[in-house]
Amino acid sequence: MQNMLKPRWLIELIAVWGYVQRNYFLTKRYFMWEIVWIVYITANAMAITYIGKGAGEFGSGIDTGRLMTFLLAGALIWSYLSVLFDVLSETVSWERWEGTIEYTFMSPSSRVTHLLGMGFYAVVYGIAQITVMLVAVSFFFDLDLSKANYPGALLVLGVASVSLVGFGIVAAVLPLLSPEKGQQVSYIVSSLLLLVSGVYYKVSVLPEWMQFIAKFSPVTYALDGIRAALLDGASIAQLWDSILILLVMGVVFVPLGLFVFHLGESYAKRTGKLKRSG
Numbered sequence: 001m002q003n004m005l006k007p008r009w010l011i012e013l014i015a016v017w018g019y020v021q022r023n024y025f026l027t028k029r030y031f032m033w034e035i036v037w038i039v040y041i042t043a044n045a046m047a048i049t050y051i052g053k054g055a056g057e058f059g060s061g062i063d064t065g066r067l068m069t070f071l072l073a074g075a076l077i078w079s080y081l082s083v084l085f086d087v088l089s090e091t092v093s094w095e096r097w098e099g100t101i102e103y104t105f106m107s108p109s110s111r112v113t114h115l116l117g118m119g120f121y122a123v124v125y126g127i128a129q130i131t132v133m134l135v136a137v138s139f140f141f142d143l144d145l146s147k148a149n150y151p152g153a154l155l156v157l158g159v160a161s162v163s164l165v166g167f168g169i170v171a172a173v174l175p176l177l178s179p180e181k182g183q184q185v186s187y188i189v190s191s192l193l194l195l196v197s198g199v200y201y202k203v204s205v206l207p208e209w210m211q212f213i214a215k216f217s218p219v220t221y222a223l224d225g226i227r228a229a230l231l232d233g234a235s236i237a238q239l240w241d242s243i244l245i246l247l248v249m250g251v252v253f254v255p256l257g258l259f260v261f262h263l264g265e266s267y268a269k270r271t272g273k274l275k276r277s278g
Contacts, residue, residue: 015109019117020124023087026094027125042133045075048200049141066231069143073227074199076133077157080126081164081219082190087122088168089186091115092175111265112258115172119165126161147233153226156239159246160222166253167218173257173264193219218253221245 027034052068095101104114171186178185196210197203197219203211214220225242228234236243 015107015113016117016120018109019114020121023118023121023125026098038129038132041079041129042136045072045079045133046137046140048072048075049137053141065144068141069145069231070227071200072137072141072143073230074223076130076137077223077226078194078197078199078219079133080130080157081160081222082194083126083129084119084122084161084164085168085171085190085193087125088115088118088165089171089174089190091118091172096175105265105269111262115169115258115261119168122165122168123161145230147231149229149233149235149239152234152236152239153229155236156222156225156229156242156246159243159250160218160225162250163218163246163253164222166250166255166257169257170253170260173261176261176264176268193217196220198223218246218249221249 049068049072052071053064055062055064055067092101095104107114171189174186192213196206196214197217198206198214199219203214203220206214221242225234225239225246228242229239
């Protein structure tokens, strides 16, 4: 009776918070694995940054400070953006592992509420993760960020988060279409994003056909904008091209992801693949 008196938007908002809480408790349950993963990606980011520091040993004229910042920014931003992609793309797999997929897909909350709740948790978790990494890395490297435009970098990161949420929702449908191979394919998509988006190098060094693919990756524009803000202190006006493209991608990818997921869910229910894990 009380729920009938509440407006629909408030009920859906409460449901979003419920999904956020559920993912928090899942993270808490596997907390030691979370520590292992954070240690691994932090060590990976540091190893990549040390590559930049050691580049000066191979010849003079290399601005190792700028190179280190370039590499570290790529490692940190990729860690954050890949968390958004992975949390959403693993939505169905986690439900199957926990044995809750049928309950979740039968719940009265809409699928939009479910996926947006997962997306909001992914953003919060990603921010927490990158904060821990930044604190750890700051003890080892003295980077010159005196010209950095931090508000501009955060704005680009926020807009990029929206487009990555949509991109991740599209990938989340793969385990619905194929319980046996879907999650593996989503990892392939993630690795392709890493390859073509210029995480550790400029996109211009790639073959032309890879550069063409990079144009469709939101990670490409996120890295371009954030690096310009951190390394060169680019203003919001100078970052506008990257921001505009990311906004368009967000407008396209989020509704597209929700629509594709709806089609995949209907297909899985119709063919009996929703609960099946192999």
